[in-house]
Amino acid sequence: MQPARIPADASWACPACGDARVAGVLDVREGMFGSGETFTYVRCAPCGTLRIAHVPGDLGRHYPPHYYSRAVDPVRALRGPAGRLAAAVVRSGLGGRGRVLALAARAPHREVRGLCAAVRGLARAGAGPRATVLDVGGGAGVLVHALALAGLPSPLAVDPYAAPRALPSGARVAAGDAASVTGRFDVVAFHHSLEHMVDPVGALAGALPRLAPGGRALVRCPTASSRAFARYGADWVALDAPRHLFVPTRAGMEALAARAGWAVEAVADDATTLQCWGSRQNRRGVALMSPASRMRTPWRPRVDWLRMPWWAWRTRRDNRACRGDQACWILRPAAAAKRTTEGL
Numbered sequence: 388m389q390p391a392r393i394p395a396d397a398s399w400a401c402p403a404c405g406d407a408r409v410a411g412v413l414d415v416r417e418g419m420f421g422s423g424e425t426f427t428y429v430r431c432a433p434c435g436t437l438r439i440a441h442v443p444g445d446l447g448r449h450y451p452p453h454y455y456s457r458a459v460d461p462v463r464a465l466r467g468p469a470g471r472l473a474a475a476v477v478r479s480g481l482g483g484r485g486r487v488l489a490l491a492a493r494a495p496h497r498e499v500r501g502l503c504a505a506v507r508g509l510a511r512a513g514a515g516p517r518a519t520v521l522d523v524g525g526g527a528g529v530l531v532h533a534l535a536l537a538g539l540p541s542p543l544a545v546d547p548y549a550a551p552r553a554l555p556s557g558a559r560v561a562a563g564d565a566a567s568v569t570g571r572f573d574v575v576a577f578h579h580s581l582e583h584m585v586d587p588v589g590a591l592a593g594a595l596p597r598l599a600p601g602g603r604a605l606v607r608c609p610t611a612s613s614r615a616f617a618r619y620g621a622d623w624v625a626l627d628a629p630r631h632l633f634v635p636t637r638a639g640m641e642a643l644a645a646r647a648g649w650a651v652e653a654v655a656d657d658a659t660t661l662q663c664w665g666s667r668q669n670r671r672g673v674a675l676m677s678p679a680s681r682m683r684t685p686w687r688p689r690v691d692w693l694r695m696p697w698w699a700w701r702t703r704r705d706n707r708a709c710r711g712d713q714a715c716w717i718l719r720p721a722a723a724a725k726r727t728t729e730g731l
C-alpha cells in the first residue's frame with residue numbers, strides 16, 4: 388500500500404460498503420496469463436475492501452476461451468470413474484456421513500479438492516441430497532453436473548459467458564445472472580464469482596427472489612482480511628487483476644450483504660496452500676497458467692515440494708484463526724434473520 392499517492396481518481400465507489408473514500412493504492416500485475424499489464428487497486432477507507440480503480444471497458448478480453456471455468460467440458464471432465472467419484476463426494480457431503488468427502492478432500496487432485504470445498508459450502512448452507520441449487524457464475528457447469536449425477540433435481544448454472552446447454556445428467560446451464568432466471572431454489576451459490584461482478588449488491592439482491600422459503604445463499608470468495616494479503620501484498624495470488632474487481636474484507640462482506648437485503652449467518656475459512664505457493668510464484672514472475680507454474684506441472688518446482696508441509700501447516704493455522712485468504716459466507720434474507728432474532 389502506498390498512502391502517499393492518495394487521493395486516487397477511482398472511478399467507482401466501494402462495491403461492498405458504498406463509500407468512495409480511499410485509504411491507499413496498490414499496483415497489481417496480471418498474474419494468471421502473464422499479460423504484462425498492471426492495474427491499480429485502491430483500498431476503501433471505512434471497510435478496507437480492495438477494488439480496482441477503473442473497471443476495464445473490455446472485461447471480456449480477460450476471460451479468453453481457455454479461461455479455466457470456460458475451457459472445461461463438464462461431460463468430458465466427469466465421465467466414467469471421475470463422474471462416479473464426484474457423485475459419491477456430493478452424496479457423502481450432502482446426505483451421507485461425510486467419510487468419502489473427508490477422504491477425497493485429501494486427494495492429490497486439485498479439481499477433486501475444489502469439488503469437496505464447493506460441496507462443503509453447500510452443506511453449510513443447508514443443502515440436502517434433494518436440494519434445488521442455483522449456481523451463479525457457474526462457468527460451463529461442472530459443479531451442477533456433479534450435483535445432478537448425485538441425484539439433485541435439475542441444478543442450474545447461470546453465467547454471463549456460458550453457452551446455454553442441457554446436460555445429460557439433468558443439470559442445466561444458462562447465460563445471464565440470477566435475476567435472469569426463473570424458479571426458486573433452496574441454495575443460491577456464488578462460488579468465487581461475486582468478486583468478478585461490477586454490481587455485487589445488485590447481483591445479491593437479484594438472488595433474493597430466487598430463494599425458496601427457508602433457503603440460504605452462500606458466497607465463497609477471497610478476502611483482504613487475510614494473512615496472505617498482509618504477507619504478499621500486490622503479489623497475493625487471489626488479487627487476480629483485473630478479473631477480481633474487488634476483494635472484500637470481512638467487514639466489507641457484512642456491509643455488502645446488508646445493502647443487498649441479506650444477513651451473514653456464518654463464515655468458515657477455506658483457504659488452500661495456493662495462497663502460499665501461488666503468491667510466491669507470482670512474486671517470481673511465473674504466471675499461474677504458464678507451463679512453469681505448479682498449477683500446470685506440480686512435480687517440477689522441487690523447492691516448492693520441500694516447502695509444501697510448512698505451507699499446509701500455515702494454511703490450516705490461518706483458517707483456524709479466521710485469517711485464511713478465502714472464506715465461505717452463509718447468508719439469510721435479512722427479514723428472516725430479523726424474525727428469528729426477535730423470536731428468541
Ligand SMILES: [Zn+2]
Binds near residue numbers: 401433
Ligand atoms: Zn468499503
